[in-house]
Amino acid sequence: MKMERFDVVVIGGGLPGCFSARELSRLKLEIVLLEAREDVCTGVSRANTAVVYPGHDHKPGTLKAEMTVRANASFDRLCEELDVPFSRCGSLMLSFGPRSDAALRKKLRQGRENGVPGLRLLSADEAYRLEPTIASGLSSALYASTAGTVNPWQLGIAACENAVQNGVRLRLNTRVIAMRRENDDYLLETDHGALQARAVVNCAGLAADRVQGLLFPPAVRIVPTAGDYLVLDRNSVGKPTHILQVEPEEGEKGLTVVPTVEGSLLLGPTERENALDYATTENGLAWVREQAAHLLPGLALDGTIRSFAAVRPNPQRQDGSSIHSFCIEHPAERFWSLIGIKTPGLTCARELGAFLARRLAEELAAEENAGFDPVRRGIRRAHGLPFEERKALAERDPDYGEIVCFCEDVTKAEVLEAVRRGAVTVDGVKRRVGTGMGRCQGARCEQKIAALIAEALGVPESAVRKDGPGSEIVRAAHENV
Amino acid sequence: MRTFKLLVVGAGAAGISAALAAWDAGCRDVLLLDRAESMGGILPQCLHEGFGLTTFGQELTGPEYTARLAEKLAGTGVVFLPGTEVLSVSEERIAVLSRRGAVERLRFERLILASGCRERSIGSLPVAGTRPAGIFTAGQAQERINLRHQDLGDEILILGSGDLGMIMARRFTLGGKHVIAVLEQAVQYGGMARNHRRCIEAFSIPLRCRMTVREIHGEGRIRGVTAEHIDSGEREFIACDTLVTALGLIPERELVRGLEDRDWLSLVGNCHHVHDIVDSAAAEAARIGSLVGKRLAV
Numbered sequence: 001m002k003m004e005r006f007d008v009v010v011i012g013g014g015l016p017g018c019f020s021a022r023e024l025s026r027l028k029l030e031i032v033l034l035e036a037r038e039d040v041c042t043g044v045s046r047a048n049t050a051v052v053y054p055g056h057d058h059k060p061g062t063l064k065a066e067m068t069v070r071a072n073a074s075f076d077r078l079c080e081e082l083d084v085p086f087s088r089c090g091s092l093m094l095s096f097g098p099r100s101d102a103a104l105r106k107k108l109r110q111g112r113e114n115g116v117p118g119l120r121l122l123s124a125d126e127a128y129r130l131e132p133t134i135a136s137g138l139s140s141a142l143y144a145s146t147a148g149t150v151n152p153w154q155l156g157i158a159a160c161e162n163a164v165q166n167g168v169r170l171r172l173n174t175r176v177i178a179m180r181r182e183n184d185d186y187l188l189e190t191d192h193g194a195l196q197a198r199a200v201v202n203c204a205g206l207a208a209d210r211v212q213g214l215l216f217p218p219a220v221r222i223v224p225t226a227g228d229y230l231v232l233d234r235n236s237v238g239k240p241t242h243i244l245q246v247e248p249e250e251g252e253k254g255l256t257v258v259p260t261v262e263g264s265l266l267l268g269p270t271e272r273e274n275a276l277d278y279a280t281t282e283n284g285l286a287w288v289r290e291q292a293a294h295l296l297p298g299l300a301l302d303g304t305i306r307s308f309a310a311v312r313p314n315p316q317r318q319d320g321s322s323i324h325s326f327c328i329e330h331p332a333e334r335f336w337s338l339i340g341i342k343t344p345g346l347t348c349a350r351e352l353g354a355f356l357a358r359r360l361a362e363e364l365a366a367e368e369n370a371g372f373d374p375v376r377r378g379i380r381r382a383h384g385l386p387f388e389e390r391k392a393l394a395e396r397d398p399d400y401g402e403i404v405c406f407c408e409d410v411t412k413a414e415v416l417e418a419v420r421r422g423a424v425t426v427d428g429v430k431r432r433v434g435t436g437m438g439r440c441q442g443a444r445c446e447q448k449i450a451a452l453i454a455e456a457l458g459v460p461e462s463a464v465r466k467d468g469p470g471s472e473i474v475r476a477a478h479e480n481v
Numbered sequence: 482m483r484t485f486k487l488l489v490v491g492a493g494a495a496g497i498s499a500a501l502a503a504w505d506a507g508c509r510d511v512l513l514l515d516r517a518e519s520m521g522g523i524l525p526q527c528l529h530e531g532f533g534l535t536t537f538g539q540e541l542t543g544p545e546y547t548a549r550l551a552e553k554l555a556g557t558g559v560v561f562l563p564g565t566e567v568l569s570v571s572e573e574r575i576a577v578l579s580r581r582g583a584v585e586r587l588r589f590e591r592l593i594l595a596s597g598c599r600e601r602s603i604g605s606l607p608v609a610g611t612r613p614a615g616i617f618t619a620g621q622a623q624e625r626i627n628l629r630h631q632d633l634g635d636e637i638l639i640l641g642s643g644d645l646g647m648i649m650a651r652r653f654t655l656g657g658k659h660v661i662a663v664l665e666q667a668v669q670y671g672g673m674a675r676n677h678r679r680c681i682e683a684f685s686i687p688l689r690c691r692m693t694v695r696e697i698h699g700e701g702r703i704r705g706v707t708a709e710h711i712d713s714g715e716r717e718f719i720a721c722d723t724l725v726t727a728l729g730l731i732p733e734r735e736l737v738r739g740l741e742d743r744d745w746l747s748l749v750g751n752c753h754h755v756h757d758i759v760d761s762a763a764a765e766a767a768r769i770g771s772l773v774g775k776r777l778a779v
Contacts, residue, residue, distance in 0.1 A: 231604075235738065282609040282695060289607065306604035308612065387577060391584040398582035403566040406516065407735075411579075439735075441602040443618045447625055461631070466614035470701020473614050474625065475632035 006030045006169075007364060009188060009197040011176055011211055013040035015152065015346060016338045017203035018159040019353030024201070025166035026357060027366040032197070033160070033168055034190065036175040036207075037468060039428045041156035044205045044342070046431070047229070047278065047310035050258055050266060051243055052086070052148040053344040056111025056119060063326055065114045067351040068344050072116075072146050078350055082158035083378035084150060085261040091147030091243035092122075092131055094254075094295075095139045100247040104142040111144070118145030133240045135297050147243050149258050152346050153431040154378075159349070161421065162376035166369065172422075176204075179215040186215075186335065199334035199360055206313050208339040216331035220323060220339045222313045227269025228284030229308055230292070233439045234263035236303030238296055246295060255291035262408075262437060265299075267292050269310060280309045305439050315340025326352065334363050379417045379433055383409040404452070405445040407438025415449055419456040426450055427467035446473070485560075486510035486777045488576060488589035489770075490567050490736065493522020495750020496595030497550040498763040499770030503593070504557040506771045507778025512587070513554075514562040514578070520554075521547035522597055524759070526624045529648060531675070535760035546759065570736055574745060591745045591773055594737055595766060596752045598730035603640075603697075606728065610697035610707075619645040619727040626652060634723030638706065639663040640694050642681075644672035644757070646727025651680035653725075661721055662687040664694065666711060673757055697724070730755050747773055 010021045013035030021033040037043075055069035079086035095101045104121060111119045120143045127141035128134060164170050171192070178189040179200070186200045204211040212218040232239070239259060246254030258266040270284035285307050292299060315323040326348070329337040336356050345352075360366065382390055382400050394401035399413035410433050418432035426442070426449050429435050435449055436442030442449075446466075450473055454461040462476035487508050489500045492515035500513040519525065524532070527543030534540055537549060554561065565580040576587045600618040615634060617625070623645070625631040637653045639646050642665040650660045663670075663681065668690055670677045681688050695716065696707035705720040732752045740746060749766035756762040 228609075235735070277611060277700065279611045279696075279698075280609045282607070285607045285609055302605070304605050304607075305602065307607070307609075382579075387584070387586065390579075394579065394582060394584045401579050401583050402564070402581045403516065403568075403579055406566065409568065439602075440599050441604045443600055443602055443621045447621070447629065465701070468701060471614035472702070475634065 003194055003196050005185070005196040006032045007197065007366070008032075008199045008201060008360060009034060009186070009195065010201045010203060012203035012205050012208070013037075013160060013170070013172075014043055014045040014203060014205045015041065015156040015159070015349040016341050016352055017201070018156045018163060019349040020201050020203055020338075020356050021163035021168045021353075022159045022166070023350065023353035023357035024360065025163050025168050026369055026372045027361055028369045029364065029366050031163075031168045032171060032195065033163065034171050034174045034176060036173070038173055038424050038465075039422065039431075040160045040170075041153040041431060042468065044311060044313055045152050045156045045346075047308055048152055048312075048346060049256055049269060049343070050149050050152055050260060050346065051091070051256070052150055053347045054091070054111065054119070054144040054146045055114050055116045056107045056142075056144065057344070058110070058114070060110060060113040064344065064348070067326075067348040069114050069116055071348045071351045075148065075150070075347075079150060079155070081374045082155065082162060082376050084154050084158045086148055086150045087259075087261045088146065088148035089242055089259055091144045091245060092127060093142040093144070093245045093247055094127070094134065095141065095247050095249075096137050097139055097249035100249050101140050103247050104140055107142055116144065116146065119143070131240050131242050131244070133238055133296050133298055134244070135295055149243060149260055150346070151261050155346070155349070157432060158376050158378065162374065165376060166372050176211060176214065181215070199364060200336070201356055201360070202335075202337040203341075206311060208313065208337055212329065212331065212337045212339065216335065218331075218337065218339060219318065219329060220315045220327045221318060222340055223273070223316050224275040224311050225271055225273050225314045226275030226278075226309050226311045227271050228280040228288060229266060229268030229310065230285065230288050230304050231306040231308070232265040232267065232299070232301070233303040233305050234265075236265060237300040238298030239265050240296060244295065246291070255288065255295055257292070257295070262434060264305070264437070275309075275311045278309045278311060280307050284309075305441055312342040313340050314342065328352075328355070334360070336360070379414055379421065381414060381433070382411045404448050405435040405438070407440050407444075408434045408436075410435045412452065415452050416456060419453055424453065424457065425465045425467050425471070426453070426473070429453065482575075482586050482588050484588040485512040486590045487512070487593065487773060488587065488591070489513040489593045489595060491515060491522065491595035491597060491750070491752070492517075492520040492561065492563070493595060493597055493750065494524060494546065494550065494759045494763045495597070495766035496522070496593070497554055499593045499595055499749050499766040499773075500559045501550070501553055501557065502767040502770030503774030503777070504559050506774030508774040509558060509779055510777070511559045512562060512589075513559050514565040514567070516564070516566045518564045520551055520561065520563065523620065526620075526627045528627050529652070532759045536763055567736055570740065572740065591747070591777060592737075593747045593749055593770060593773060594734065594752055595750045596733045596736060598751045598755060599733045600726075601728040601731055603726050603728065608694055608697060611699055613697070613699040613701060613703045615699070615703035615722055616697070616724045616726065619649045619725050622649055622725050623652065626656065635659060636661055636721045637723045637725060638719055638721035639725045639727060641665065641727035641729070642670040642672060642688060643727045643729060644676050646725070647672050647676045647680040649725055649727065650686045651684055654684045654686060660686050661719060662689045664692040664708060665690045666693045667691070694724075
């Protein structure tokens with residue numbers, strides 16, 4: 001059997017992998033993107049704080065500072081190209097005492113040095129005028145007008161679709177088992193056959209250290225940490241309109257509050273070590289509720305519709321010391337690893353991809369792909385369209401008149417398009433069109449969506465999964481009765 | 482733009498009863514619509530008996546109850562529009578409707594909202610753990626089993642002993658499944674005594690009071706929960722492959738958010754307040770439907 005040969009193999013379909021593939025597709029290269037799961041953006045990229053940072057959190061001169069500032073400045077254009085909603089709602093870093101006041105002043109200096117525009121240190125009065133929902137006792141606040149929020153999986157999926165549009169081959173359900181060098185090439189063995197590539201880009205998220213370890217000993221290992229979040233319904237009373245980040249006067253972590261692009265409110269995260277799975281903890285959820293009640297006394301927490309856990313690929317040196325930078329390893333020519341991409345990884349996903357693409361362009365002496373099209377069209381949403389447009393849409397495609405998800409106003413046409421674009425699970429549809437993200441959390445649409453997936457894919461409903469291996473929703477027994 | 486004197490949103494027992502009563506009171510211009518393809522609301526999935534003792538003088542199943550109402554409705558000139566979602570209702574009394582192939586604006590004089598309830602989801606509780614497959618609300622489980630003929634699992638744990646929780650405990654048992662227990666955080670069952678007798682006692686299903694679920698375990702599929710005895714704080718692992726939540730009903734009024742106090746709007750049935758039995762929701766709806774109908778009578 002002739003082995004498939006590519007110029008670049010990108011391992012891992014999270015945000016870094018999707019954007020690496022997309023940025024590499026600006027070059028005349030044969031690229032394949034491998035993802036172990038049934039869909040892209042199902043790991044670290046699925047659950048995080050969803051913030052596009054301005055860049056004042058990082059020390060001047062560091063890669064994180066430089067990339068974040070650059071990424072933030074071009075985020076509107078990126079989201080326009082990829083047709084992904086982006087809300088530049090601004091953020092307030094909040095201080096309730098002298099120690100935090102000093103921290104805010106330091107962040108202001110740092111931000112100015114990093115070239116962050118739109119930073120302003122506010123008095124408590126000024127901050128309350130901007131955000132009257134905040135509890136009393138505020139001492140000062142650092143306002144960052146350029147902070148924003150984006151839906152992380154929507155952004156990743158969009159990047160992946162754009163990569164595929166530009167010629168990248170996507171291989172799902174494909175896990176790399178072994179790697180070796182042969183002549184000048186890298187040879188990858190997967191659970192679905194072997195392939196050969198001139199270059200490897202390892203973006204394997206939580207497994208990135210192990211994937212590099214298949215061939216080169218990584219200088220960095222990943223020690224996952226986890227965090228818990230709550231999501232509140234969009235109609236919750238007392239919602240803030242800015243991203244709020246508490247700079248803790250005591251203790252190590254303050255709450256972050258994000259008014260998401262979907263309109264819901266995201267609260268979190270906690271931080272704990274030894275994260276084994278995506279399970280929330282009682283203590284974590286209690287902490288988020290407690291902090292939220294303190295910070296936003298008018299917020300109706302009975303509007304909680306969901307809690308979830310995020311896992312972050314925390315990078316450590318082999319001696320156990322923490323690393324605060326992005327770890328970009330280059331253990332051999334044409335082999336690159338992104339290990340431990342956590343905050344601000346969402347903000348910098350494109351920058352990281354562009355960085356790797358520049359390096360590989362040199363190493364592979366690749367030419368520019370003149371046909372590269374940066375524009376990806378998202379799934380046409382019925383919700384929010386002016387009446388006449390929505391009417392015309394439903395008349396042209398009757399499925400646009402049929403509402404499947406009542407809470408989020410998603411039509412059958414959108415669900416079917418999500419499946420056409422690669423969703424094979426109920427959550428895959430959710431990540432593409434937002435079904436089940438509202439106040440009933442899918443109780444009323446899950447079955448309908450599973451049935452639509454089953455029909456579109458020509459499988460029985462019992463084969464349709466919620467999300468990932470072993471998550472089939474119903475049994476086969478009674479079908480066809 | 483089509484115009485109706487009376488728009489009734491939701492064709493469950495309450496909506497149909499309101500539309501009927503309005504017609505009988507002399508309003509000859511009624512549009513009744515529902516997002517589902519057929520009428521009855523939640524009734525078609527309620528295959529058990531126990532409906533209609535007050536209204537019809539006998540115990541009917543949900544589909545039978547619906548059929549009786551549908552029959553009455555057929556004798557009137559009420560227009561029924563199935564498969565139609567109301568996207569919005571405005572201050573100007575214009576509703577935007579969406580159904581297969583059509584989005585339209587419709588003007589009305591009065592609106593009766595009969596949109597029922599939604600079920601409280603497990604996400605609203607501070608329950609820790611994973612979010613695997615195999616967790617269903619009681620209503621969702623009922624629909625899947627009774628209308629879609631689906632097999633949800635073998636080892637069933639039910640959280641909440643409201644009427645729906647107890648009825649589903651019996652439904653699973655009758656379907657040959659093992660109901661491990663019904664957990665209830667209060668000191669006794671939450672639903673009606675009748676349902677406790679018929680669904681729990683009659684089938685010797687363990688009802689464990691003063692207990693709740695603290696954590697969910699399982700990666701792809703649920704494999705159990707950590708349950709807590711609320712008084713002692715003692716915890717135990719209960720293995721299950723299916724968790725059914727009956728956590729209560731929330732009146733569904735999102736459509737008229739901000740318009741609740743308008744004099745052209747009436748709320749009837751479970752979207753007004755949660756009724757124990759269908760008859761009482763229907764009776765309340767009929768009373769209000771009649772009042773509204775009289776005002777709109779020609």
